[in-house]
Amino acid sequence: MAMSFRPSSRRTSASSRAALAALFVAAPTGFAADRPDDVWVIRCGRIETGTGEVIERGAILVEHGVIKAVGLDIEAPLGAREIDARRFTVVPGFVHPTSGIGQDRQRSSGNQAEQRAHDSFYPYDEAFQDALEQGFTTLALQPASQGWLGIAGLSSVVQPTGGDGKKAAGAAVIEKDVQLVFTMNSSQQDKDLLRKGFEKVEEAVAKYDEAVKKWEEKQKKAKEKKEEPKKEEPKKEEEKKEGEAPKEEAKKEEPKKEEPKKEEVFEAPKVDDKTSTLWGWVKGSYPALVRMSRAADYLHWLEVVKERKLRVAFELESSDSYLVADRFGKAGALVLLDPQVVTYPLTSERLNLPAFFERAGAKVGFTASRRFEDHRHRVAQVVKAGFPREKAIAAMTSVPAAALGIDDRYGSIQPGRFADLVFFDGDPFEIGSKVSSVMIRGQMKFESEKEAQR
Amino acid sequence: MKKHFDLRGAHALLLTSLVAAFGWQPLRAQEGGAQEPPAEGQGAPPTEDEAEADGELVALQGGDVYTVTQGVLRGATVLIRGKKISRIGHGIELPAGTKVYDLSGLRVYPGLVALDSRGLLGSAGKIEDTADPFNYQMTLGLSAGVTSARQGSAVVKLTRGDLDGLVLRDNVGVSLTSGSNSYGSGFQQRESVRAALRKAASYIKAFDEWAERQAKKINDKDKPPSSAGVNKDFVKLLRHQEQAFANVEDAANLRAYAQLAQEFGFHLVIEGCSEGWTLADELGRAGVTAVVTPRNTFREPNEELLRPNGYSIENAGKLHRAGVDVCVAPLSGGIGLGGIAGRDLLNLTMEAAFAIRGGLPADAALEAMTIGAARLLGVDERVGSLERGKDADVIVLDGDLFDYRSFVQYAFVDGKLRYEKNAETFFSHIRPVERPAPTVVEAKQ
């Protein structure tokens, strides 16, 4: 009846967790235990992959915390352990794309692009455990949790750690500097921030290109002198890797020092931190989350951005944004919305904003800015009111992961993604269904009380 | 038994008279001359070729077309291509793909130009960076037939849903009674204006003389006169590159400002002008333009004064007869939703209807709301009348513009449908009439 693969629960009481909090050390490497027996075949009742696909009676092969295969006929490799989860509906761990948990309650305004969310991160906020128990496995940690205006800086990705007898529950920074966040209101201030930001980036690029050109000429002359074809180019090609995910070295955006020869070193022009952060975004090393409050903000955004191709997702906060839904739709844009039925401006007429955007052709993801306990049920209400059920899980997982630019590793049950899985004892959107267990990178981080008592 | 019958037919009120001859011609950047502060202004008018350029085709067919400048064409067609009016008339052949609105029984007017507005953009600050073209006040402005409006020192178009084309022009006029050139309206202040104008006049004289010498190359070391302490805006006024605005109400100040304009030969727009009717002839001789509010009830007559005073709804009519170009502004340039009806921009046409009651000919009232106001703001080459090559800013009403029952059914700005009564909540439930959906002209076989 229960999942029969773990002899005992690791769940600890809240008090012991608190007592052990001091011993906990945030260790990003502590997740995927690299042991040979960490190979599992999970036999599931129903798998919702987070990409819209549903597999009944399928299985998931997990090796060392990473999903290797998903499907109906999964053969267990030699030595793999089978997990019987046939009573459960398995979905990817939920992704909260706009979290401020554990973050300084500070306000931010102006251009603060150099701010890094992980620099002011408190890992033991109890809300991380609440998130975990509701199936959230990945949270974007935004810089300045409250009331940020202008350009706020770079977000990090954190994952809940769960707690056990030895360590307190909390969260750990998993990936740094994944996404730039800023607001775009219909104001001269916000528009000027961006305009000036773009200008500075363009200046920096021009200077860099100039330096490279000079360097190349110098090298060429040197080569002609020595008549040796040995030559190393500075890593200019990095700029052309548009759209490439940053992996874990996202902060190495600045032009790097090159060492073509021992005696001669390419000196890249100095760039300030704010500009280099924006440069990283402009050249596509990481995406940005643009927060808007009114429909008009989008027009002002287009006016500032002009022809630039940029990696962005939008967080929309006001019901009047439905007025530009078609423009988001045409662009196939990714929008993050509160899962809520709102009203049309000036009336009490109901407007299912997520469904409206979805029908318009936009990719819709959900933010989780209210209580985690309510999140699933709030999504269920939106589904009941017309948001397509088959896109609801994606809107909680792979779409917000895509907004963060990490969907190649998180947010879906597909080969190559981390085994972040939530086991429900029923349809996740049924009112009585509960989160039974939550797995992060192949390890059970939470099992419900009922399971714990067994 | 209810006795509902139509009261419309029996009255034949519309007064007709000759179109007012607008004495003052719009002041444009002056030709030639040495380099002065360049005139602010709009670009050249669109050429016919531009009007024929690519763009979606929309035909407004079968309505009575009030062109303002070229009379009324019954049952005619206005063909829009892109943002411009491409053709107006009868028997226009519609190319395949043209979207056709059947407007039979309706009236087609140029969009109204509001001389004063507040709140239509839902924002404050630099318009280009803060305007909210989805703001409901803009929708209500369109429902009132307004497609262009002065907002602060700019003229904006109600391009609902778009920022493109929203700002029609900036820096309209030179205000003598508010803003950076404000000297107030008292006697002392007026003398300050006079002194500043004198200074500007002598600078211009010295500059022109210098320019003449330069042209003849009399002396290479000849330097241009210093412009230190010279009000550059006033130089523009005196060079007829700009016109002056003054908000003046009472007879004494009206007289003084009119004299000032005559003395220095600049064009003056008087806003307020509530006692203008008491010295209409003088204002007429001074060649001023007056922006009046017929029901300026804030200036109740003072019974103790031994001269006619206070406001009068005859103001517009009397000024018009005295040769003053008259435009009409509502009591409030905003749109209030508190419940008091007919006193602000939402019923701009009713203010003009009061002007008609007070003796302003109906066609002069129509001009006052359209081409007259556009001329006053220096945007008449783009808006204010239905003419080939002009901006396709068109409103369609179910009755006469000045009839209290009329509703704007459609409003087009830059050729795009921006307001449709039946599609918005505001008024669609009042005397609802189903309008046929537009059709598309099919290609010939």
Add this chain to the structure above:
Amino acid sequence: MKPLAAILACAFVSASLHASDPLFVRVAKALTMRGRPVDHAVIAIEGGKITRIGKDVAIPAGARVLDHSTSWACPGFIDLHSHIWSEGDTNEMGHPLNPELRTLDALVLWSETMRRASASGVTTVLSISGSGTNFSSFGTLLKVKPVRRLEDAIVMQPGAMKVAQDWNPERRGGDLGASRMGMSYGMRWMNDRALAHASAVRAGGPGDKELDNLAALLQGQIPVLIHTASARGVMNTVRMWHDEYPTRMVLSHGCFDGWRGAAYAATRDVAINNGPRMFEFSRVDGRMHGICAEFARAGVRRLSVNTDSPVVPQHELAFQASMAAWLGLPDYDALEALTYWPAEALGVDHRLGSLEPGKDADLVITSGSPLDVRAAVELVIVDGEIVFDRRRDGERP
């Protein structure tokens, strides 16, 4: 002979006209407001009254005829909610319940504002107190005409009592009546005192200046005009002044979402006097609700409009009706709201509100429909006397 007053610098003198001489007015259309309009009508006036009206009224040779054969005639406009006759001196704020007061004590004779109103066709007003207190005073029903003695203009004194029930009087924090419940209690308490007093008088007891008029009101002899707004206010007002204390009531204002309580008024055939706010913009459905139109739609027939002057200028009474029509009230209802229904609401329709033989000769001649803003007022007659004549006075009001 009853000469017209010449009071102000702008006064008009008309020595030639004797009110008792017959006068004939020829018009293109007469809106009688009872029965169908009459085209090409002649209205005969004598002794301050209309004697005949119709297409075929014979005009004796040499009779005085006013030819307005391209214009329209309709009954003079009546405003049941006006404050300008007491020039702001309308609120006795010491006590919330003042049935002993009357506006008569605060009225002035004539002013430029009144002249303008007169020239715009307003011929009768109910001059009332403000809404600062629950029972503010008994108003005075007046003809709008220049007189030497105020009594010559009075139609009804005491006129309707002004009650303020909702949206203004409740601001008296700390006093009795800080809430609607307290105010209602106070009004009932005073009403019950007046009714007890009436019984005592019937039994031979002495009169009481404080309660006599209120007692008459509660016995249906004097109307009551109740300032109220919002749906809750409309319900409370109808409940109190129709159901609990059957009176000749006029519900005045009914603004904001008051129309949502329209069914209360419709089922009891209550008179509604709407203004100065003519619409509610509802954030429930995003619509502009014409308040008159909504009351009419709910089945209210006894509809009139007001200016609450000086909130809306007194002379724009007809424009209030135009705006009601703009917002969906049928034209004819809007005309009735200016003429017949306000007269009927106060029980003076035997004298005012329609063009019929025997009625007061109060009429407005306009160059088109009285609702058409463009139409100029040509002639205004009150009690058979010309108070405004565009040709004579040389102005377009």
